[in-house]
Amino acid sequence: MATTVKVGAALMLLLALSSCGNTIRGMGRDTANAVNATQDAGHSVNRAARR
Secondary structure (H helix, E strand, O other): OOOHHHHHHHHHHHHHHHHHHHHHHHHHHHHHHHHHHHHHHHHHHHHHHOO
């Protein structure tokens, strides 16, 4: 029984760590996309102001 609990705990830990890694990578991509969108909006406003 103790071995089963230890193996289960190790598997849950691995799942949690891999989930965290995916979340961090996803947040990084989302942040980069937000920065790109903000820059594009700024360029659009700049072009519109020059007309």
